[in-house]
Amino acid sequence: MKERMRMKTKTYWGGAAFLAVLAVAFPALAEEVKIGDTVINLAYALDTFYFLMTGALVMWMAAGFAMLEAGLVRSKNTVEILLKNIALYAIACIMYMIVGYNIMYGDGANGFIPGLSFFLGADNTVDAVLKSGGETYYSNMADFFFQVVFVATAMSIVSGAVAERMKLWAFFLFAIVMTGFIYPVQGYWKWGGGFLDALGFIDFAGSGVVHLCGASAALAGVLLLGPRKGKYVGGRINAIPGANLPLATLGTFILWLGWFGFNGGSELKVSNIEEANAVAMVFVNTNTAAAGGLVAAMTLSRLWFGKTDLTMALNGALAGLVAITAEPLAPSPLLATFVGVIGGLIVVCAIIFIDKAKVDDPVGALSVHGVVGLWGLIAVAFTNPEGSLVAQLTGAVTIFAWVFGTSFVTWFVIKTIMGIRVSEEEELAGCDISDCGLEAYPEFTKDR
Amino acid sequence: MKERMRMKTKTYWGGAAFLAVLAVAFPALAEEVKIGDTVINLAYALDTFYFLMTGALVMWMAAGFAMLEAGLVRSKNTVEILLKNIALYAIACIMYMIVGYNIMYGDGANGFIPGLSFFLGADNTVDAVLKSGGETYYSNMADFFFQVVFVATAMSIVSGAVAERMKLWAFFLFAIVMTGFIYPVQGYWKWGGGFLDALGFIDFAGSGVVHLCGASAALAGVLLLGPRKGKYVGGRINAIPGANLPLATLGTFILWLGWFGFNGGSELKVSNIEEANAVAMVFVNTNTAAAGGLVAAMTLSRLWFGKTDLTMALNGALAGLVAITAEPLAPSPLLATFVGVIGGLIVVCAIIFIDKAKVDDPVGALSVHGVVGLWGLIAVAFTNPEGSLVAQLTGAVTIFAWVFGTSFVTWFVIKTIMGIRVSEEEELAGCDISDCGLEAYPEFTKDR
């Protein structure tokens, strides 16, 4: 957490300084005068509570991805995508506790090679916090909680792109590697204070570290998997409609809500005027970028296709959210809206283009999180005076190269060992029956 | 925000006063002693965080309306209602940022004519907050965030009432006018410190300003639209059941949860004992009024119809929530329960009556938000010693007249320009195909 933490703790020096001075002036009172400490206690509690509540919102995003993806696949693959989503969250939580968190925020040998240790250490003692005069300002466990839900988000991106054709346990194996190692290493490079951070690469809440990362891992899987049967037949591109669009819409609403935690919590402190203002600005910009993305994608789909496509509107909102994630603090709300608008326009084009390229991504995850994640990183150069286009591109390329490369190898090894794709009959019958032995909607679906 | 803000900041004077006195007593210490400032910082942060968290809960209500309405319409109009709901939220956020917020809380020429300006200003500086001694006690951006989600709520009410027959883009056009102008003007009259506020009209969180407002706009649309095909044939009233009642129930739960933010955040301050007690009381009363409304509506439906109607129970809970919204602080929990109970009884009667009057409201929005919104305003005269029946009725009539009138004109203009109703064939086939080119549940629905 070193670099990610902003050290704006100056308002708290007052407490400790006052205590010290007063103790000199009235030695007899020194023991009694604890009010400065109490203030440090309160600020620590508020910041910790802020982490926990925003972290809970991010955890809720796991439900959002589950609903979004369950709504966008066919009913015969719904149980499996639900199981993948909730299980990947569990796997991410365990792997990140065992090793991932330490890789990401441990002491690295240098800015490239992270440290290696296991399990979580002890939390801050009261004495240490007081002695720091408030510089140590929130619980380590709250920090872990906030971080762990981010890993799960990155992994959730993968499940959608490989939906409807990947073996369940192959996916789980990949999730172990991704959440325990691949994600934490690039996370270390930026948020753990590694070389990307030193380079001036800016990524407030993870357009790159989370979203581009997830999409890069997904792309490797998609390329090795190939498209779903029946998707590209001859020269034709067949649309495969999702089975339950209210679920997909619910998922988008959940993600929108959760994103307030995702971006809002990434300010990492709320307990003074400046920080509170910053968190509020992040909430407003996150919201308005999503709104801009939705309106732009919806309007473009109406103009382009003649119909106002709900799924494009949903992806537009998500694109706005991804786009603003790299810098939700610096721009004005109006500028943030435009960052979202551009994200919304990009995502429609990207979905069409990627489909034309016969790369089969059932939920549009590569476009939303990959292409627009890249736009989010680039946008920083225009919205944050400290942003540098070169640094942003270096970061994007580094993250992509690392995650795509290691993911490709991982998927390939899993493919070699146990295969990653279900058999043709299983795919036709649906993964739900073959992998899970259950139907998602046994009473509703027409006979196939 | 002038009038809405309660200026109970007295406990914070201590900080500044102490600082001043101590600086006189020990001039040498003056520079160092910042503890009073730190306390002001902390309170500002807590209140800002409180706004953001309660605002996030209100944002979540947009998902609640989407699910409620999507569950209560037929499957062939589900995509469209989903799209309307999520898009109106986006439109509301953008329009209120561009102009609506400034109309509502800007400097009006007088209590009737609001000011006009655009976009959001800067947030409070640290100096200004400290100099105010804590009177300026939370982020402007957090205030905007909390306010913007209320506009979206008002607009969400409209979408349900005009469901299954209104053109998509006609609805969006109306949303622009409603969220940018119609809502903010009447909001100014009360919460912006206009003449309704001066009159002693009480509306804590918006039984009138939000709910009656939304229902009035909806009524104008419904009257211009006419009922759905097949709803009233000859002398018969045909029930048109909703396609997905779990969604409708989920929507109600979401709204119930979000209402803790809606009412709880409207206390506008939490950072001292009195305010914290007040917020807690608001939570308890909001919850128990909903419970009372649900039990009353459910019981009445059982006695009246012989069956215990889930949709009546859901509308009863919402009625309880709407009813308590005008004054959730003053009554005891027992009295709040009764306010909800009466709301629940009213809503069942209103739904039956409005249907008998052949005003077609697919989700009961006119009854829940309009009729019960009026009851909520009236109830204030009985639950708050400062409430005056005359002032409450004046407020209700003013809001209705303004919103219904301007909405009627707006709908009429839109109707003239582009039409507001889909064609008969489109209505029979469903708006989803004609407007959105998608089906909500392509694998489930029986052939029509």
Added chain:
Amino acid sequence: MKERMRMKTKTYWGGAAFLAVLAVAFPALAEEVKIGDTVINLAYALDTFYFLMTGALVMWMAAGFAMLEAGLVRSKNTVEILLKNIALYAIACIMYMIVGYNIMYGDGANGFIPGLSFFLGADNTVDAVLKSGGETYYSNMADFFFQVVFVATAMSIVSGAVAERMKLWAFFLFAIVMTGFIYPVQGYWKWGGGFLDALGFIDFAGSGVVHLCGASAALAGVLLLGPRKGKYVGGRINAIPGANLPLATLGTFILWLGWFGFNGGSELKVSNIEEANAVAMVFVNTNTAAAGGLVAAMTLSRLWFGKTDLTMALNGALAGLVAITAEPLAPSPLLATFVGVIGGLIVVCAIIFIDKAKVDDPVGALSVHGVVGLWGLIAVAFTNPEGSLVAQLTGAVTIFAWVFGTSFVTWFVIKTIMGIRVSEEEELAGCDISDCGLEAYPEFTKDR
């Protein structure tokens, strides 16, 4: 709340002490110096806000149970289970306000017989809080709000187990007795400072007081009801698949999220370093126990049945949550994961065993909340140094005996008066039509 409240308020003495000392040193300043009071105000506000936000999360669990159960029953009984879930929440809120809360936290004659009084009293006055020097540290109303949502959770457990065959209003009658009397009495014995608490029985957030309690009441109902028609025919056990697994998954996600409030809020204080650390630890352990439970149940189902059963995975997550609830603070995250893993293994076995015993529990509530609730209580003896196996078992037996006994009598009386089971024809046609006059999915279901 006497015993449940942990009296770690020492850091606040500083404020009052400082004030007193300074008033002596500078009598003239005494009136002005209010900063200590302001700090007490702030801490009170933060703790109250923490109760309200965590309470809102627990309220959200009611939606989780509704979705979980609605997803796991057949479509013909879906409206009824939705109505039961939302109405039981309302009933619980009203009954607990009228009498339950007072029974649970009133002044009992002794540790066995609780006091009896009605409605809620006044909240703390500002003077009383300041005079207490911060020992009285949060709003009574916030406390009520946090407590009332727990009662609803206990009652929600019942609805699932008796699903698809119990009369609607018989269930509501039981809910009145359960939430007004049965639950509060055993709650008094532990959290109200009764004899179980004196005995050293440890139950942090209610593996026993809430979950085992709910399951015990459910068991009594299930035994009196008998299994669903067609469930056990001859020697065969027929699986009756749930109609909507995305809903069940959504419900599990909601419960997982809500549990952060359930356990996290049960620390009952957040406003200093130690307490903030404790709350953070509770969040982390709650999360990781759920993750462990899910992975364990999922893996066991794969090994045992050859298929990876989504419903087992969901029940595994819930089992992890129930298991850690009795002691989410003392264990390390790794140990907490194991507590969850064992919970996840137990729940799969329990579901199979209970089904083999021909006790028909459509959603697995007896296993998740009853058997694993017991495991949670026992686990305390291994994870908390102060835990005693004897005390834990005494608590478990006492809760079971009381709740099962009084519930059995209550169910029996209701059965005698009005019957508790729907008629055979009604059961075949589904409770939705007979009890509610509505279908949950009128357009989707195949003709039966």
